[in-house]
Amino acid sequence: MRARGDQVGIGSVVLGVVLVAAGIPLLVPRHLLREDSAAVSQREPNPVAPLETSPVPRKDSPEPVLHVEQVQGPKGLTVEVATPAPVTSPLTRFAKDALVPLTPDEEALLREEHVDDLATLVTRTERAFQDASPETRARQERRYLAALNLVAKLSAPPTEDTHARDQDARYQQALAREKAKWRDLAPEEQARAQETFKEWFFQGEQKR
Amino acid sequence: MKSFMGALRAVLLLAPMMAWAGPHYVASRDWGSFIWLSTWLDAGQTYTFETRDLAGSAPDTVLHVLRDRSGWSQVAVSDDCQGNTRSCVTFVAPDSGYYRVWVRAYADGRGGTASLYRNGTLLLSQQPFGGVPLLFAWNAKDTFRASATTPGGGDHLLFLLRSNTEYLQHDDDSGPKYYPLVTATSTQNVGTQRVVVGRYPGSAGTASFVHDEELWSTIFDDNDGDEDGLSDSLEPLIGLSPNNEDSDGDSIADTLEVFGNDGFSFSEWSSPTARDLYVEIDWMQHPTNPYLTRQPYAGLVADAAAVFAQETGGSVRLHAFIDSVLPWYEVVCYGSCPGGVDFYALKQSAFSAANPERRPYFHYAMWANRHTSLTSCSSGKAELLGNDLIISMGCFSSPSIQEQRGTFIHELGHNLNLDHNGNDVAGQYSVVHDSVMNYRYQFAGVSNSGWHSYSFGDNGCAACGSSPKAECVECRDGFLGCSFPGCGSCDCDVGEWGSLELDFSDDGDANDGAGRVSKRSALTRYLPDDKGGPARFQPRVPHEESPLVRRRDDVRRKRERLLSRGRVEGRDFHVSADGTLLYAECL
Structure with a gap:
């Protein structure tokens, strides 16, 4: 019996060398080595691991950001699905989406601040600016302005609004006609008249 | 008298303004x-x-x-x-x-x-x-x-x-x-x-x-009949009922769905005019063997939402969230069992740990290995007319998307009071009962299409006389007989779960503040200062698993409700020996 066991041992070593040479790992999952995992857990029941609860969140505290997308189901149905946002560095992600190249200030900010969304970045830098001492205020303001300028670079450009454009054309024409009547007024009075006319015009537009 | 005159004067002064604004x-x-x-x-x-x-x-x-x-x-x-x-x-x-x-x-x-x-x-x-x-x-x-x-x-x-x-x-x-x-x-x-x-x-x-x-006028007692925090004149503007604090009947109060709340905000997901159904899914990760890990496939959420969208034409919207990872257990049981973990103990620590405010509104699905015992190969077990479900596909070496989706929809159906419609005997599953609740179609999909639905398609519940259930009775005549309990009345699957009031807090009724809010409890969630000051919603709802006595009482009530609906104990549903769980046993 013993010799047989030795033979098995030698065979195992030889087989192991062959498998390792072939690139097949020899690690065996722990649970497969257990005789009876249920029995083990019966003897030593695993304690229920308490999950961590997060503290009271702040407005700028990092929350798990969900990436929400519309998914097309069968027969043309569309449903909203939230998945965790992809894990990439803010700099890589934001620089990729920016309409124009980032400035050194903006790049430095993204390296320092790990945030998932821009509103959090703005809130955080704004808070730092408002909490700054007179000595650090200028630097914190630069960071805050960099965050806001980053927002602009990552915002979609304004879309064409034909209704607004038509309305504006009507307004400019009407304003030009009215202005002719105010030619003799003082500049302050002209400004007041324009303000009154503008209010009248757009309140009328709202009721159209 | 003086105060009456004062009030009258105020009414007269304010009347034109109130009418205008x-x-x-x-x-x-x-x-x-x-x-x-x-x-x-x-x-x-x-x-x-x-x-x-x-x-x-x-x-x-x-x-x-x-x-x-x-x-x-x-x-x-x-x-x-x-x-x-x-x-x-x-x-x-x-x-x-x-x-x-x-x-x-x-x-x-x-x-x-x-x-x-x-x-x-x-x-x-x-x-x-x-x-x-x-x-x-x-x-x-x-x-x-x-x-x-x-x-x-x-x-x-x-x-x-x-x-x-x-x-x-x-x-x-x-x-x-x-x-x-x-x-x-x-x-x-x-x-x-x-x-x-x-x-x-x-x-x-x-x-x-x-x-x-x-809302809390110093002159008028109340202008909020259902006391849900939305004035009677506002509610019709939003399409809501001024006499019902849960106008769409999904057990989530109008106030939450319109204004939102801290943490998980229902205004971001819900609509006050469509029924919203929420499910949290936690899953077990094996410590060493990824092939044993029970993680739902990534598209489950979208697929399940699409099933509900199609089934209801959008009037019921399913929001499922694949949430956190659970520690590995070979067996999970409703209650304690040898060699297994108690579902409720695990749920207590894992269910919406970061968002306790959503607990009273969410179903809880546990994606586990096996339930009840190491020898069980049942694909799941769910509370009937409840909010907990186990998906246990430990006997499936690598459960396919279809198998996972079908089982999830099936077990969730039990939560919504759907049973197997008599299809409990192996080898005798109805061909015409075209529902995911029928074992014949749980994995394969309705009409073996791969698509899962409670009762959609040609055999849907268009009319009682031609419903799947009616055909099902005829179909069974040969081997079970017409007197088969539960087959006498038309009982379309899809028509039933929309009107359910579930007891999410397990306290014995569905009208207890956990689901549909009661009249006074809506007001107590606000802290108005001295009549007319700013009101602030108190969104956090503490969660406690109910004690055994209350759970038994709850099961007793559910059992009575089910029996009164013609359900048969031992076939359509089961009650655990200790009386704390009412469930549907799935193959």
Whole structure:
């Protein structure tokens, strides 16, 4: 019996060398080595691991950001699905989406601040600016302005609004006609008249 | 007498105003972003702020400078600069400190981008600016809210103006989940007043706007019949019932669905006019062997939502969230069992740990290995008419998408009071009962199509006489007989679960504040100060698993409800030996 066991041992070593040479790992999952995992857990029941609860969140505290997308189901149905946002560095992600190249200030900010969304970045830098001492205020303001300028670079450009454009054309024409009547007024009075006319015009537009 | 005369005089004075000022509601929309800049100014120094380089279809800025000195006030304002649509203002700072420069669009559609300069120096380049003014009258103590309506939605600001250039009040984040909430300090009805809504810089998403009349009037006892925090005159505007605090009957109060709440905000996901069904899914990860790990496939959420969308034409919307990882256990049981873990103990520690406020509204699905015993190969076990379900596909070496989806929809169906419709005997499953609740189609999909549905398609419940159940009775005549219990009445699957009131808090009834809120409990969730002050929603709901006695009592009531509906114990449902669980046993 013993010799047989030795033979098995030698065979195992030889087989192991062959498998390792072939690139097949020899690690065996722990649970497969257990005789009876249920029995083990019966003897030593695993304690229920308490999950961590997060503290009271702040407005700028990092929350798990969900990436929400519309998914097309069968027969043309569309449903909203939230998945965790992809894990990439803010700099890589934001620089990729920016309409124009980032400035050194903006790049430095993204390296320092790990945030998932821009509103959090703005809130955080704004808070730092408002909490700054007179000595650090200028630097914190630069960071805050960099965050806001980053927002602009990552915002979609304004879309064409034909209704607004038509309305504006009507307004400019009407304003030009009215202005002719105010030619003799003082500049302050002209400004007041324009303000009154503008209010009248757009309140009328709202009721159209 | 004196107080009566006082009240009468107040009524007479206020009557015209009350008739004129009514609630306002604007459905979910994109309001555009503000430029909302914090800046330090030194006392006595002259500052010029101006917008330049305006771009857009009809860009037109209004620029306000605000200062907080124990309350916000306006320091300077400019609409049109020298007759142009850009703005410019020069002023002397009255004191040193942080000021706000607020740039908005003059009217809806007149947003775009603009650069902001301070004393000729560029501060912000090509910033998006927008915001929408809404013109209507209001009374003192009316409330104004903007509630995000997109998941993880935008951070909004809300301003009250006496006219285009006269600032009154504003708020950023006093409401639930930092939504803006303003209580008007004065009545405004001259005709030039407006409310302006827009987003904080950098945030995205949509919001709905609600202006509501004062709910706790000092004159009138109540103008909120169902006491849900929405005035009787507002509710019809939103399509809600003034007599029902849960107008769409999904057990989530109208207030939560309209205004949202802290943490998991229901306004971002729910609609107050469509039934919303929420499920949290936690899954077990094997410590060493990834092939044993029971993780739902990534597309499950979308697939399951599509099933409900198709089944109900969008009137019931399923929101499932694949949430956290659970420690590995070979067996999970409802209650204690040898060699296994108690489902409820595990749930207590894992269920919405970070969002306890959502517990009373969410079903809880555990994606596990096996249930009840190591030898069980049942694919799942769910509370019937309940909120807990186990998906246990340990006997499937690698469960396919179809098998996972079918089992999830099937077990969730049990929570919604659907049973197997008599199809419990192996080898005798009805061919015509075309439902995922029938084992024949649990994995293969209805009509073996791969698509899972409770009762959709040619064999749907169009009419009682031709419903699957009716055909099912005929089908069974040969081997079970017409007297088979439960087959006598028409009982379409899809028609039943929409009207269910589930007992999410396991306290014995479905009308207990956990699901549908009771009349008084809605009011107690608000903390109005001395009648008429600001009301603040208290969103956090403590969660405790109910004690054994209460669970037994709950099971007893459920059993009575099911028996009264013609369900058969031992076939349609089972009660555990200790009487604490009522469940459907699945193969």
